[in-house]
Amino acid sequence: GAGVSQSPSNKVTEKGKDVELRCDPISGHTALYWYRQSLGQGLEFLIYFQGNSAPDKSGLPSDRFSAERTGGSVSTLTIQRTQQEDSAVYLCASSPRPGPNEKLFFGSGTQLSVL
Amino acid sequence: QKEVEQDPGPLSVPEGAIVSLNCTYSNSAFQYFMWYRQYSRKGPELLMYTYSSGNKEDGRFTAQVDKSSKYISLFIRDSQPSDSATYLCAMSPTSGTYKYIFGTGTRLKVLA
Numbered sequence: 001g002a003g004v005s006q007s008p009s010n011k012v013t014e015k016g017k018d019v020e021l022r023c024d025p026i027s028g029h030t031a032l033y034w035y036r037q038s039l040g041q042g043l044e045f046l047i048y049f050q051g052n053s054a055p056d057k058s059g060l061p062s063d064r065f066s067a068e069r070t071g072g073s074v075s076t077l078t079i080q081r082t083q084q085e086d087s088a089v090y091l092c093a094s095s096p097r098p099g100p101n102e103k104l105f106f107g108s109g110t111q112l113s114v115l
Numbered sequence: 116q117k118e119v120e121q122d123p124g125p126l127s128v129p130e131g132a133i134v135s136l137n138c139t140y141s142n143s144a145f146q147y148f149m150w151y152r153q154y155s156r157k158g159p160e161l162l163m164y165t166y167s168s169g170n171k172e173d174g175r176f177t178a179q180v181d182k183s184s185k186y187i188s189l190f191i192r193d194s195q196p197s198d199s200a201t202y203l204c205a206m207s208p209t210s211g212t213y214k215y216i217f218g219t220g221t222r223l224k225v226l227a
Contacts, residue, residue, distance in 0.1 A: 040123060043203065091159075
């Protein structure tokens with residue numbers, strides 16, 4: 001079956017513009033994560049959705065970042081008024097169920113470049 | 116100080132060598148420990164996971180956890196050029212929102 005799909009794969013934008021990044025998780029997976037990967041920083045947790053529970057937003061770096069997950073499936077990460085320091089690869093992952101030992105299935109990411 | 120520390124490398128080894136990759140951590144609540152492999156321009160893929168302390172072996176790969184030292188390792192035997200990738204450790208507590216914490220990743224190059 002299909003894996004986690006992210007779009008676009010690359011996004012170049014100008015400082016100050018808003019961007020939307022999309023994630024289609026594996027069908028039936030109830031948990032969905034967003035991570036950011038920058039050079040030398042590893043994977044930085046942003047936000048976690050689990051079913052109908054309130055999302056864990058504790059990793060969002062500022063109020064310019066927001067995310068939603070509609071119908072328990074597709075998720076969109078929105079960055080408003082982009083800054084150069086937002087340039088990174090944004091990775092989405094899903095897992096079949098919540099749990100500390102669940103395998104995360106990652107998409108290939110969206111490479112965001114803010115000029 | 117980061118919760119999980121990992122040497123970013125790069126680490127270059129000849130084909131056939133034994134590779135040792137390591138992470139240290141500070142949060143004693145971590146109970147589940149994972150290793151992910153990431154090829155260039157791809158998302159990470161789970162390689163192995165272990166619970167609490169001990170060893171786990173899968174083919175050429177062995178994962179070790181020493182909770183008393185807050186230190187985990189991944190050993191790769193008979194390394195191959197196809198093992199060239201970035202290896203990330205990840206950790207999670209047993210309860211809570213299962214927010215997996217990742218290391219920075221170690222870039223490995225296996226030279227033919």
